[in-house]
Amino acid sequence: MSEDHTKINYEFLDSTKNFIYEARETGKTHSSFQYEIMLFYSIRNGDIDGVRKALDLYKESGLIIGHMSDNQSREIHYWAVATIAVAIHYAILGGLDESEAYQLSDQYIQEIDYLQTMEECIDYLCEKAIELVSKVKENNIPHTYSDLINRCMHLIHINLHSRLKIEQLSNALHVSRDYLSQAFKKETGISLHQYILNQKLDESQKMLSSGMTINETSYTLCFCNESHFIQLFKKKYGITPANFIRSLEKF
Template sequence: MKDFKKELFYKEFIQREHDFFRAPYNPEIEFYNTIQSGNIQKVKELCSEDLMHKKGLGKLSTNNLQNIKYHFVITTALTARYCIQGGMDLSTAYGLSDFYIQKADSCNSIEKVSALHPIMCLDYTKRMKNLRKKNVCSIQVAKSIDYIYDNLHSKISVDDIANYVGLNRSYLSRLFKKEINCSISNYIREKKIETAKNMLLYSSYKPSEISSLLAFSSQSYFTEIFKKYVGCTPNEFTKRKMS
């Protein structure tokens, strides 16, 4: 039951749908992080509601068609920015942005712009998923990475992953290190700390709550690992955010 609650809390952070179109300077960060992480299924869920029916859609123009085009441009520009931060090269990110903004500009109805929105989001998402695994040669390592991303809210062991992909633990560890140039355990810690940083920056969760939600064995261990990877404690990181 405890693990189930952790999963719900973690998924609440990742999936929570707020009014992310209202202000370009304060977007709903989870949406863009989901695209950046290459989570195709979750982006499909987040895009299931038409852009024109999103709650709290701000009024940027008195012309309804122009209004939704403006919102599309904002979303596309922010998506490109987050994907660049996630490792997409500038030419690809901005090339896609220009392409989709021009497509939206040529649309002659609100419905057409709204229909283009999930296509654009999923295009970026699929490219980010491929980018995440661009150095991966084997299907087993690719599946291992997907398993890790899907279970950051749990305690993940190498044995769990080995069982999931159907390989011997030792062989998988060697294969993963060869292809990713990082041990499985270090990779898991890196991804958990990346998620913790985003939660500290863009949610109201306290370090103690994040430690539990990401299944660290204790808050002191979470603080130790966070400082190792980030160079400061979670509390110091939060104070820098506020300054």
């Protein structure tokens, strides 16, 4: 994000036992819920321009935040963590895999712990809003898929290091093997077996790029053997894993 977003003005409301009365007297209340909806719906929809527009609205209007603690440092962190929690939930609704989303949530909250000022928090959250919506846009599961298929894809994603069998997936999802296979093919256009294989091969590229050997990658992803992995990799990408690694070394 640009440094301009650190210029978002903010104000915490004072502690009061009668919030409605004080709001009527002072004219000050929380920032508009419509701005929040625009921001979080844009994250859910993978709409990067929408997120930027929502942040610009906050820049124009400023933030008015409720009173959450008499300790200013805690108040800043409470607000930042609450904002992250909601954003992560909308990212999941947008199709970002749950395991990746919650891992991001943990990472963001740990990093928030080190921020000292509200200005730092605002700048950080603006940056992470763009990062999160970008991940939704790039990695989301299409909304057209049913809940069953979405849950199936999630199970595959978090179990790529296992020898995945369709029977295991169908049992975990409480449907028959044939029903799951037919539903998956009908909704996605490819067989469940091919989808699992594609996911493993896509993950193998990331592993090889991170420095893992061909043998380590093949073993971790539970291919039958290294030769079988090499054969499948070449069939999908038109290049052997060894040549893929060499191509990375040129950059």
